[in-house]
Amino acid sequence: MVSTNYAPEHAGIGPYATQIAEHWAAPDGGGAEVHVLAGMPHYPSWRLDPAYRGMWRAEERRAGVTVHRRRHTVPPRQTALRRALFEASVLAHGLVAAPRIRPDAVVAQMPSLAGGVIGARVAARHHVPYIPVVQDLMGAAAAQSGIRGGDRAAAVAGAAEAYALKRATLVGVIHETFVDKVAAMGVDRGRIRLVPNWSHVARPSRPREETRARLGWNRERTVVLHSGNMGLKQGLDVLVEAARRDPSVLIVLMGDGNQRERLRLLAADVPNLEFAPPAGDAEFPDVLAAADVLAVTQRASVLDMSIPSKLTSYFAAGRPVIASVAAEGGTAQEVVRSEAGLLVAPEDPEAFLKAVRALAQDPEAADELGARGPAYVTAHLSREAGLSRMSALLAEALDTTTRGADPVGSDAWGVPRT
Structure with missing residues (x-):
């Protein structure tokens, strides 16, 4: 998995990436050998976690998952240029120092542009299925951000997203509102799957x-x-x-x-x-x-x-x-x-x-x-249902590649294609 955000980050995409990876590593989720290429914890404060200060690279084990961390810039204030430098630093360090393993499949959490491109390149290098999961699209976000240089950033982000998505075996989207936008980037609708997020927190326990x-x-x-x-x-x-x-x-x-x-x-x-x-x-x-x-x-x-x-x-x-x-x-x-x-x-x-x-x-x-x-x-929105959908998405991508043909009909969990 390529995900710039990962535990101990507790907001945004990090908890979803973490729960997916830990589920696949757990015995009841398949007991797979799971590696995650992640950034240094910094979200949502956009300040580097002090525990990782001074580190360029790190490898750690978290709940059965091997996490490979690579240093990148952390812009405390958002501008188009600073966001571009952030993505460029994630991309450069991730490509130069990708984990030395041969994966069976590569899953990338987007909107990280760098993560999407890294995932596509690593999967192509090893000739294995590539599955980006669209949590958001940076191109649209940059266009609406109101930050200086947003229009130019949107064009660059859109091109990077199209590069990553068109190379996917299957594309997961967390909401049906993404389908048209992903299809407009040149992705066959038959390759798009709906994999909604879930509630990743426990229920209240105190009065x-x-x-x-x-x-x-x-x-x-x-x-x-x-x-x-x-x-x-x-x-x-x-x-x-x-x-x-x-x-x-x-x-x-x-x-x-x-x-x-x-x-x-x-x-x-x-x-x-x-x-x-x-x-x-x-x-x-x-x-x-x-x-x-x-x-x-x-x-x-x-x-x-x-x-x-x-x-x-x-x-x-x-x-x-x-x-x-x-x-x-x-x-x-x-x-x-x-x-x-x-x-x-x-x-x-x-x-x-x-x-x-x-x-x-x-x-x-x-x-x-x-x-x-x-x-x-x-x-x-139960966690069990969400993780089951993610496992089915991965299984379908592996099966599609093994058969050498695009899947037809319903997706792997019986839901008609979007």
């Missing part, structure tokens, strides 16, 4: 009131929690402005990211907006469940096809979601499909507050919305 008391959240106050990356794409200014407009609502931004300090300055005069460090894995589900509302936000200019990993965690927590996102994106579609939350227009603090107040005034309706989240996870 809500106990956790609220520990966190200092007044039981009479409405608490809105946003957990995860604080980047440009999230457009978290809307939550700062919402807090400024309604002092009775406590808004908590939990996590890290390259916009955290800017948001701190923006909210310096807003006493009812708090910043919290990322919660540990053990307490994370309980912290989510202790909030009254869980928020997911995106900038109005972002039509995001991907599903943020926070959303599957939100559903598992059993609290209502308010999604301040474009109605046509993947996040909005999942919220509607789950019936576990409300949609509001992006970057509209008044619309966001109106939804918060509606839920606060009708606790029974809020609890009913929240209860649909765990039910949706059980029916569609």
